[in-house]
Amino acid sequence: MVRGYLPVINTLAKGIDIRLSHRVTNIVRRYTGVKVTVEDGTTFAADAVIVAVPLGVLKAKTIKFEPRLPEWKEAAIDELGVGIENKIILHFDKVFWPNVEFLGVVADTSYHCSYFLNLHKATGYSVLVYMPAGQLARDIEKMSDEAAVEFAFMQLKKILPEACAPIQYLVSRWGTDVNTLGSYSYDAVGMSHDLYERLRVPVDNIFFAGEATSMSYPGSIHGAFSTGQMAAEDCRMRVLERYGELNLLQPVMGEEAGLCVPLLITRL
Structure with a gap:
């Protein structure tokens, strides 16, 4: 691609509230929703969250989940390989x-x-x-x-x-960049290929996306894109189950919000 992925990103980003330089440090999940905290202490409330950070970031545990992710989810994160x-x-x-x-x-x-x-x-x-x-x-x-x-x-x-x-x-320095800590996921020797699917499976109202959650296309842009679409649809259905007509909601972000839409967490 002559201009790289920038035209794709700009097209997909139209009309979306994107907050740059908001590195997430903490995600608290409750039955009623999630609370996301970033480095400067700012918090965001939402009904659900999609976590699409690179596998290396999940492995480094720079994002704290409260309560902890289930053992099967942590095992998937630990056992998948990430290369450079x-x-x-x-x-x-x-x-x-x-x-x-x-x-x-x-x-x-x-x-x-x-x-x-x-x-x-x-x-x-x-x-x-x-x-x-x-x-x-x-x-x-x-x-x-x-x-x-x-x-x-x-x-x-x-x-x-x-x-x-x-x-x-x-x-480039993908291995030491704090926003990536690696380039692509891979099947570690002796580990099951279904680790990708286990990483993709939601935990309550926390959904996961990214190339490391793609069974068919790991380590690729189309794997990341397709799992993002899947997570967005799963997340949309959860909100529909709670509120009914999704188009009746007005997007709101903040602690004081009574009704909130899902957040997407990624490292751009």
Whole structure:
């Protein structure tokens, strides 16, 4: 996608009350509703809540649930794996590589095997994206941006010795970013694939969504999107059961609200 996911996000966000820089720290659930607290102490009341934060955030327990989530839910969070795949985006003043989708690095150890994604083929921009994963990605996150770019450039020169230095760069750090703490979920060795479904199943009026709750498409945008739709529909039905006609409600957020609509918690 030439402009990334921003056009998709902007389209889906139209008409929605979105609060940025509101990192959630606490979710209290009661039969009558939920109370959500953010870092600055502000609270929001709602009938239900959809939790769509990355699996790494759930694993880190930076959000406290009161009462605690059931053991089967905590086990699903603990037993699903979360991995890291970062991007080191290199912008060059000219294209000097072949017109292929990928440029691969083959080595005698998995630590040094990685690849470059050719964005020029899809976008027309002279950009290559180095994609380190696993332990290599974790180690690169310990480097400065400059050192990480130099490492990526050295990998590129193994493929194309005449490569010229990048003029701009951008380095992601999904593993240490407090809003992600990882990139994608994965099936840990010896664990059941139904952990994804167990993570998706609601707990009373707390619903869960995200790629780590998708049985069919884990680790993908379409997995995150489809489970978000499922959670929204399940949440809508719960509100309908309580109040009847949903369109009679006026969206309200706040402690003093008598009637509230669901909240969606995610890390944008």
